[in-house]
Amino acid sequence: MMKIDVLTLFPEMFPGVFGHSILKRAEETNAASYRVINFREYADNKHQTVDDYPYGGGAGMVLKPQPIFDAVRDITDKSEAKRPRVILMCPQGERYNQRKAEELAREDHLIFICGHYEGYDERIREHVVTDEISIGDFVLTGGELGAMVVIDSVVRLLPGVLGNEQSHMKDSFSTGLLEHPHYTRPADFRGMKVPDVLLSGNHRFIEEWRAKESLRRTFLRRPDLLEEFPLEDEQRKWLEEFKNEKI
The missing domain is CATH 1.10.1270.20 (tRNA(m1g37)methyltransferase, domain 2)
Incomplete structure (x- = not known):
């Protein structure tokens, strides 16, 4: 079973996506499991703030490293033989394609980080993230929609998820x-x-x-x-x- 964890500030966006069609079937057949986690719960201050002003000035707010570091550490199973792929949804990332979907479909555990605000503290990229992914040359309000796209494209490739095992092999781009x-x-x-x-x-x-x-x-x-x-x-x-x- 592939484990998929999503770190987001808006967990209410995901039940509708995970609860229908192929993604629901994948969970029902134990091909995949989903957890949606509000990483605000990992903030170490009483107001649960997860962002702050950027050093050096500039517009917007930057996502702080502490909540993300602690959340990823907490949801990483120490007994896993292989480190999970930690995917940052980001317009600066690698352009997503079917080859990447096939690569990710071979993993046991995926963690998606969905950010908001102006950007991420660079230490998140350098020390937590294994992959940065962009679904196109445009900017979204947050990473949630991009994560949904990637998860859908990966889960449908898992064994037993599609009714016809040959279906995805002849898809466009495959x-x-x-x-x-x-x-x-x-x-x-x-x-x-x-x-x-x-x-x-x-x-x-x-x-x-x-x-x-x-x-x-x-x-x-x-x-x-x-x-x-x-x-x-x-x-x-x-x-x-x-x-x-x-x-």
């Missing part, structure tokens, strides 16, 4: 490419028809069509993904077709 188009009934909807190959029953042709359309969609929408993708000879031929179609 293969390095965007996923192929999908169709369902009816075969003809108001004159818009499903490609004939999908109705043929020929699985070899269907898989080839899906592979080609996955490459086509990536070429048209996210060509940057192809810069490091190891193309096979057949895929190179398809790419030339796509380029000629664009001319």
Whole structure:
């Protein structure tokens, strides 16, 4: 079972997310467990303040190190064979992607730090955190929404969570490419028809069509993904077709 702890000042934001759909199923099947902890409870002053003015002046408040240090120490199980990954949600962090999700899904214990205010005391980054993650080049009010995104993308990769074990293997980005188009009934909807190959029953042709359309969609929408993708000879031929179609 993967243990997931979230340190936040707004724990009430999480029950709705953890209590539905795939995340709920993961908890019910003992694939994952969640704890949401208000790190204000670890403040060592009577007013439970967790932030202070920055040294050197400047706008905003900075998250103090003491509550975070003490909270992480308290929730880290000393019997764990491996140190938990402590993830700081931060716009300065590594850009999040599917490869990172797959990496984190192999861990036993994840701790997420969701901050607010102007920033974090640098000693939190240097001595507590193992990973800094950003979900995009924009700034949110706090780290909670970003943590929810990361947790959802990781938990769905855990064994037994998805109904079909093959589902996530063909997701967009899992293969390095965007996923192929999908169709369902009816075969003809108001004159818009499903490609004939999908109705043929020929699985070899269907898989080839899906592979080609996955490459086509990536070429048209996210060509940057192809810069490091190891193309096979057949895929190179398809790419030339796509380029000629664009001319």
